[in-house]
Amino acid sequence: QVQLQESGPGLVKPSETLSLTCSVSGGSVSSGSYYWSWFRQPPGKGLEWIGYVYYSGSTHYNPSLKSRVKISLDTPKNQFSLNLKYVTAADTALYYCARKADYGSLFEPWGQGTLVTVSS
Amino acid sequence: QSALTQPASVSGSPGQSITISCTGTSSDIGGYNYVSWYQQHPGKAPKLMIYDVTNRPSGVSNRFSGSKSGNTASLTISGLQAEDEADYFCSSHTSSSSWVFGGGTKLTVL
Numbered sequence: 001q002v003q004l005q006e007s008g009p010g011l012v013k014p015s016e017t018l019s020l021t022c023s024v025s026g027g028s029v030s031s032g033s034y035y036w037s038w039f040r041q042p043p044g045k046g047l048e049w050i051g052y053v054y055y056s057g058s059t060h061y062n063p064s065l066k067s068r069v070k071i072s073l074d075t076p077k078n079q080f081s082l083n084l085k086y087v088t089a090a091d092t093a094l095y096y097c098a099r100k101a102d103y104g105s106l107f108e109p110w111g112q113g114t115l116v117t118v119s120s
Numbered sequence: 121q122s123a124l125t126q127p128a129s130v131s132g133s134p135g136q137s138i139t140i141s142c143t144g145t146s147s148d149i150g151g152y153n154y155v156s157w158y159q160q161h162p163g164k165a166p167k168l169m170i171y172d173v174t175n176r177p178s179g180v181s182n183r184f185s186g187s188k189s190g191n192t193a194s195l196t197i198s199g200l201q202a203e204d205e206a207d208y209f210c211s212s213h214t215s216s217s218s219w220v221f222g223g224g225t226k227l228t229v230l
Contacts, residue, residue: 060218096165105219106171
């Protein structure tokens with residue numbers, strides 16, 4: 001049973017880079033045909049897809065964030081990561097990682113989420 | 121403003137059925153059979169309830185069903201139970217190869 005767990009700093013200063021890691025257990029990020037995904041949810045608001053990295057390493061990003069985002073695989077550590085540059089208060093949110101099947105809209109499982117606050 | 125439109129709230133009594141709508145465009149819901157629905161209880165991660173318009177992941181009750189007509193997708197919950205009280209979000213693939221969400225619907229079980 002695959003499980004995902006987000007980790008990273010809970011506080012980031014404005015204009016700096018937000019960096020999070022999603023650790024995967026019970027499966028490998030480099031085997032099978034899966035997309036490894038990031039989402040976020042500002043407190044009290046809706047969900048937003050950030051992007052994903054395919055098991056092969058190719059990436060797809062939300063057009064609204066594309067200029068600031070990088071998602072990558074770390075296969076030796078069985079993890080994938082999110083980097084978001086030049087953050088502002090608007091980037092304050094719960095950040096979730098999830099796995100998506102090769103085809104379709106099957107995003108499952110999800111991590112429990114980690115809150116990142118952007119503040120000086 | 122979310123890309124997909126959902127009612128802010130719906131309510132129903134235990135045992136009743138309710139339907140939550142999710143309206144998009146021909147560039148998202150109307151163009152692909154890649155609509156999913158998530159349930160989210162307070163302080164918890166989203167849980168996938170329906171994917172690819174009508175499919176239920178393993179372990180999800182058959183009281184939950186999904187459908188689509190044109191640019192509008194729907195989630196129906198039959199035999200409402202107190203534990204169904206939560207926020208529900210719809211999502212769809214888009215013509216720009218991204219994924220968009222609705223603003224969420226708060227379900228109250230009376």
